[in-house]
Amino acid sequence: APEGPKLGRPASPEEIAAQDINVFPDGTGLPPGKGTAHEGKALYDAKCASCHGPKGIGGSAEELAGGGSLTGPHPDKNIGTYWPYATTLFDFVRRSMPLDAPRSLTDDQVYAVTAYLLYINGIIDERTEMNAASLPRVEMPNRRGFIPIWPGEKAR
Amino acid sequence: APEGPKLGRPASPEEIAAQDINVFPDGTGLPPGKGTAHEGKALYDAKCASCHGPKGIGGSAEELAGGGSLTGPHPDKNIGTYWPYATTLFDFVRRSMPLDAPRSLTDDQVYAVTAYLLYINGIIDERTEMNAASLPRVEMPNRRGFIPIWPGEKAR
Amino acid sequence: FGAGTALAGHAVQGLAEEPPPWMKTPGEPFTNYGRPSPHEKDVIRWISANAGAPGNGISWTPLHKLEGIVTPNGLHFERHHNGVPQIDPHRHRLLIHGLVENPLSFSIDDLLRYPMVSRLCFVECGGNSNAGWHEEPIQTPVGYFHGLASCSEWTGVPLAVILDEAGLRPEARWLIAEGADAAAMNISIPVEKALDDAMLALYQNGERLRPENGYPLRLILPGWEAVLSVKWLRRLQAANRPVMARNETAKYTELLPSGKARQFTFVMDAKSIITFPSPGRNLSGPGLYQISGLAWSGRGRIRRVEISADGGRSWAESALQEPVLPQCFTRFRLPWRWDGSPLVLKSRATDETGYVQPEREVLIAERGRHGYFHYNAVVAWAVAEDGTVSHVYA
Amino acid sequence: FGAGTALAGHAVQGLAEEPPPWMKTPGEPFTNYGRPSPHEKDVIRWISANAGAPGNGISWTPLHKLEGIVTPNGLHFERHHNGVPQIDPHRHRLLIHGLVENPLSFSIDDLLRYPMVSRLCFVECGGNSNAGWHEEPIQTPVGYFHGLASCSEWTGVPLAVILDEAGLRPEARWLIAEGADAAAMNISIPVEKALDDAMLALYQNGERLRPENGYPLRLILPGWEAVLSVKWLRRLQAANRPVMARNETAKYTELLPSGKARQFTFVMDAKSIITFPSPGRNLSGPGLYQISGLAWSGRGRIRRVEISADGGRSWAESALQEPVLPQCFTRFRLPWRWDGSPLVLKSRATDETGYVQPEREVLIAERGRHGYFHYNAVVAWAVAEDGTVSHVYA
Ligand code: HEC
Ligand code: HEC
Ligand SMILES: [Ca+2]
Ligand SMILES: [Ca+2]
Ligand SMILES: [Ca+2]
Ligand SMILES: [Ca+2]
Ligand SMILES: [Ca+2]
Ligand SMILES: [Ca+2]
Ligand SMILES: [Co+2]
Ligand SMILES: [Co+2]
Incomplete structure (x- = not known):
């Protein structure tokens, strides 16, 4: 690469921590906090159901539950059938939802509503606490459903 | 050239005549009609002087007279010193002037105001009639002032 | 004169008035920033947004x-997850952290001082053309079928320059990019691409990026699905693995008939579309026409675009408009005399790697009909006897 | 974090708020036709119009x-004699007559069906850069000195196709073009150029022409002074001699010190300008910079752009951004480390014919100072110790 003028300002650990909201499948990036589906239900009904429908079905935005199959004439891709990692739910909801007020939930609330989404997809039960340790251990039904194309594609 | 679909509609002589307002140095394109500087003065004062100033000098738009030299530290390019053909005046005024109402003058009026512009530049006198025969014969002072670059340039 | 004889396809022949009114009165004044003619008011981006959002x-x-290869900035396609952020460029920063020796923060003014490059290239949504998977051929103008693709001259800083400065660690295999929009869109990018031709784009067709295209800073990954060309770029985390974001797991992966899905499908394969004639741009009777269309490939230059006027039995090679650039729209054209009989037009692109755009049956045999993304099959237009053009599967 | 240490040239270091406000609330909705960011509101065409008109x-x-080579349509320079006509494209016709076998009239719909070509090329006013003739160096941003030049992808019908159809007679040596504006601007074009690469342009950077750039039809004569690329084209009269219109006699001719004037000066000679650094775009202290600029030639491709940082004593060759196209803006760039001492920067273009952009003294020795048009001398920027850039004759 050509030489640059090296104007980058060193970023402090605090500055990075305040911005870094990436959550990896192994749990890296998960904040302290916790929540259960039981706690998450009220929150979901108040802040999410208007778009995603009660229990994640029948809203104007994407369905968040409902089961179904990934094969056949009408495959059903949703959290329960398709998403490979539970950590993605936390990552996505914390950064993007609710759509009308992103970044408005506390970390506890994100854990709780994540637990609720896992619960309505039949993956965890209502009382299981989701936190930085337990969430990465949730085994999603479609965990092995992806065929890596990259780096194979690179070789072409 | 690649072949085209040949959609051009034949244009009739009348249609062409109605549009063709080009006037060549030999007078080709000049319409019937006539006028003198004497007649043109009133018209100029009414329709041109507001922009070009009385007698072609001192307005917000370009000077139309004033004499001067084409050499030295401050050359003066204007109708009298620079324009090589009197027909160009007719062509230009008929198509473009007055700026606030182009195409509003009759051909007689264009002859008259053209005569006036030639007159204030000291090229013809106040009573000389300008018409399709006389205008091309007006010898402009700078008639021989141009060095042809094209087609020499083409050869480079 | 004034009214002429009506010839086939041309209703008004003469001019009603000579000279026309706009030659008799001064025109409109100068403008600081121009706009299209009001007569072109239907040349717009067609919006398909969520009713609730x-x-x-x-x-x-x-x-x-459109014609040529450049997309004017006002018409570059949009895909937003939560609207267009109104970013103050003086308050925007790019943070680079994770597996780097020196975590760094850059202002836009900083980046504007870096060495820049320009390139004309397409940006195409991974979901472009996805109506092709439908059971029935969609009947809509080309742009509303294949127009999640645009082509611009992008200018910016090679990402490699900034990664050099930050000192990418050897373990770093991915960069997790994040946008400063209300979706904080994140996605994982292989370092191979980041170091190859990824650009921190600041300019689009000469001027600074448009808000809807990432102002003040976006990634451009030439030839790769556009979700990776993160708009409003604010953060790059170097990591040894992808973050497995929603948009690289739940979306932008292609479900196969087996129930398994292809993941990390980055490259946009070769595609071509005939833009004239096309649905809504009908023929006005037998005669000579110029077929015109666009082809592009994420793998490099377009080498050839063939056109068939018999549903794919025979093919003629079209002319490619120079310059033919890698990962760039390429305009192809072919003179064509229509005899008035019904037929099926197709175009087929081959890129410089030898990859040939597949027929629909072949693509579907390989991928099924539920992949949603990366549809690039040959498109067929049926021309009816009256010159009407419609989309067919043929 | 939040407030950082102020480094040279960068006042605000941290972000005041994390996350920034535009990540916490949905952004703006989609738009049918986009516009630049409000933060770029000073990126405009600077208007210099007659107070009385x-x-x-x-x-x-x-x-x-701007960066790159494409000029966005909203910023293409304007030269109008009497405003921008608001033409209804359905009432506009192109008439070809004079020394042709078949006088013909074409509607815009007709022309849209003809074979088209595209090309990226510059359009430059013959009077561009004319402040260079002044006795004192003008102090103004580059665009307001050299910005009567823009570069677009033009698409249209080769004029030769239409001339073929009309059947140009052998005696025809010139075409007198006329615009449908309130000035009915007319000018004479040699048939050699008309048959070579002249285009009846219908599209500009993908979309239909802008009103101020000739909608619905303009001539493009690549590399020639822009007055010949007649906008709002309505008529072409084939003739055996030029019409000697005002704009090819009283204007667009260059008075020499002898009192004689050069006439029919068509080709725009090679030119180059450094756009960064440049007046108003100062240096913020010693360090590494990228010099960036534009070069172009009416005679073909740019072959080389050299840069001097010592007022012309020594020269370094810059990198030309690909693709380098004939009669087209070419972006040149060169990394450069400024040690903080005052100096003079120059750029010098050479085109593929071997023509070298002249120094100002040489141009003035040849043409005097009253030619007004076709100024293309080497431009010099003085960089002061504090980084301020100004225009000098050096
Ligand atoms: C105002 C409407 C609205 C509200 C309120 C809302 N969402 Fe969403 N949600 C959407 C839309 C629209 C999308 C699709 C976003 C996209 O296209 O990127 C979405 C996507 C999602 C997805 C991803 C679905 C998928 O299959 O990719 C999840 C998970 C989600 N929302 C969870 C939530 C939760 C949890 C809440 C409340 C805390 C919430 N949403 C509130 C509109 C809303
Ligand atoms: C409202 C202002 C205005 C009025 C009224 C007007 N003009 Fe003009 N005239 C101009 C302007 C402005 C120009 C320069 C046009 C251009 O840049 O192409 C001009 C140019 C000219 C020129 C060319 C000068 C040159 O040296 O190239 C002539 C000749 C001329 N006008 C004659 C006339 C005549 C005759 C009339 C009246 C019948 C007239 N003008 C009325 C504004 C005006
Ligand atoms: Ca982290
Ligand atoms: Ca479902
Ligand atoms: Ca005639
Ligand atoms: Ca004077
Ligand atoms: Ca993908
Ligand atoms: Ca000239
Ligand atoms: Co800085
Ligand atoms: Co017709």
Whole structure:
């Protein structure tokens, strides 16, 4: 690469921590906090159901539950059938939802509503606490459903 | 050239005549009609002087007279010193002037105001009639002032 | 004169008035920033947004109304997850952290001082053309079928320059990019691409990026699905693995008939579309026409675009408009005399790697009909006896 | 974090708020036709019109604010003699007559069906850069000195196709073109150029022409002074001699010190300008910079752009951004480390014919100072110790 003028300002650990909201499948990036589906239900009904429908079905935005199959004439891709990692739910909801007020939930609330989404997809039960340790251990039904194309594609 | 679909509609002589307002140095394109500087003065004062100033000098738009030299530290390019053909005046005024109402003058009026512009530049006198025969014969002072670059340039 | 004889396809022949009114009165004054003629008011991005969320959806480039290869900035397609952020460029920063020796923060003014490069290249949504998977051929103008693709001259800083400065660690295999929009869109990018031709784009067709295209800073990954060309770029985390974000797991992966899905499908394969004639741009009777269309490939230059006027039995090679650039729209054209009989037009692109755009049956045999993304099959237009053009599967 | 240490040239270091406000609330909705960010509101054409006649004058492309080679349509320079006509494309016709076998009239719909070509090329006013003739160096941003030049992808019908159809007679040596504006601007074009690469342009950067750039039809004569690329084209008269219109006699001819004037000066000679650094785009202290600029030639491709940082004593060759196209803006760039001492920067273009952009003294020795048009001398920027850039004759 050509030489640059090296104007980058060193970023402090605090500055990075305040911005870094990436959550990896192994749990890296998960904040302290916790929540259960039981706690998450009220929150979901108040802040999410208007778009995603009660229990994640029948809203104007994407369905968040409902089961179904990934094969056949009408495959059903949703959290329960398709998403490979539970950590993605936390990552996505914390950064993007609710759509009308992103970044408005506390970390506890994100854990709780994540637990609720896992619960309505039949993956965890209502009382299981989701936190930085337990969430990465949730085994999603479609965990092995992806065929890596990259780096194979690179070789072409 | 690649072949085209040949959609051009034949244009009739009348249609062409109605549009063709080009006037060549030999007078080709000049319409019937006539006028003198004497007649043109009133018209100029009414329709041109507001922009070009009385007698072609001192307005917000370009000077139309004033004499001067084409050499030295401050050359003066204007109708009298620079324009090589009197027909160009007719062509230009008929198509473009007055700026606030182009195409509003009759051909007689264009002859008259053209005569006036030639007159204030000291090229013809106040009573000389300008018409399709006389205008091309007006010898402009700078008639021989141009060095042809094209087609020499083409050869480079 | 004034009214002429009506010839086939041309209703008004003469001019009603000579000279026309706009030659008799001074025109409009100068403008600081111009706009299209009011007579072109239907040349627009067609918006398809979520009823409950106006900033969530797409808008399409009207490819059927355009010529050449450049997409004017006002018509570059849009895909927003939660609207267009109104970013103050003086308050925007790019943070680089994770597996780097020196975590760094850059202002836009900083980046504007870095060495820049320019390139003309397409940006195409991974979901472009996805109506092709439908059981029935969609009947809509080309742009509203294939117009989640646009082509611009992008200018910016090679990402490699900034990664050099930060000192990428050997373990770093991915960069997790994040946008400063209300979706904080994140996605994982292989370092191979980041170091190859990824650009921190600041300019689009000469001027600074448009808000809807990432102002003040976006990634451009030439030839790769556009979700990776993160708009409003604010953060790059170097990591040894992908973050497995929603948009690289739940979306932008292709479900196969087996129930398994292809993941990390980055490259946009070769595609071509005939923009004239096309649905809504009908033929006005037998005669000579110029077929015109666009081809592009994420793998490099377009080498050839063939056109068939018999549903794929025989093919003629079209002329490619120079310059033919890698990962760039390429305009192809072919003179063509229509004898008035019904037929099926197709175009087929081959890129410089030898990859040939597949027929629909072949693509579907390989991928099924539920992959949603990366549809690039040969497109067929049926021309009816009256010159009407419609989309067919043929 | 939040407030950082102030480094040289960068006042605000941290972000005031995390996350920034535009990540916490949905963004703006989709738009049918986009516009630049409000933060770029000073990236405009600078208008210089006649006080008594608002449609008579020019507006400049802000070259100092742009990068790459494409000029966005909203910023293409303007030169109008009597404003921008608001033409109804359905009432516009192109008439070809004079020394042709078949006088013909074409509607825009007719022309849209003809074979088209595209090309990226510059359009430059013959009067561009004319402040260079002044006795004192003008102090103004580059665009307001050299910005009567813009570069677009033009698409249209080769004029030769239409001339073929009309059947140009052997005696025809010139075509007198006329615009449908309130000035009915007319000018004479040699048939050699008309048959070579002249285009009846219908599209500009993908979309239909802008009103101020000739909608619905303009001539493009690549590499020739822009007055010949007649906008709002309505008529072409084939003739055996030029019409000697005002704009090819009283204007667009160059008076020499002898009192004689050069006439039919068509080709725009090679030119180059450094857009960064440049007046108003100062240096913020010693360090590494990328010099960036534009070069072009009416005679073909740019072959080389050299840069001097010592007022012309020594020269370094810059990198030309690919693709380098004939009669087209070419972006040149060169990394450069400024040690903080005052100096003079120059750029010098050479085109593929071997023509070298002249120094100002040489041009003035040849042409005097009253030619007004076709100024293309080497431009010099003085960099002061504090980084301020100014225009000098050096
Ligand atoms: C105002 C409407 C709205 C509200 C309220 C809302 N969402 Fe969403 N949600 C959407 C839309 C629209 C999308 C699709 C976003 C996109 O296209 O990127 C979405 C996507 C999602 C997805 C991803 C679905 C998928 O299959 O990719 C999840 C998970 C989600 N929302 C969870 C939530 C939760 C949890 C809440 C409440 C805390 C919430 N949403 C509130 C509109 C809303
Ligand atoms: C409202 C202002 C205005 C009025 C009224 C007007 N003009 Fe003009 N005239 C101009 C302007 C402005 C120009 C320069 C046009 C251009 O830049 O192409 C001009 C140019 C000219 C020129 C060319 C000068 C040159 O040296 O190239 C002539 C000749 C001329 N006008 C004659 C006339 C005549 C005759 C009339 C009246 C019948 C007239 N003008 C009325 C504004 C005006
Ligand atoms: Ca982290
Ligand atoms: Ca479902
Ligand atoms: Ca005639
Ligand atoms: Ca004078
Ligand atoms: Ca993908
Ligand atoms: Ca000239
Ligand atoms: Co800085
Ligand atoms: Co017709």
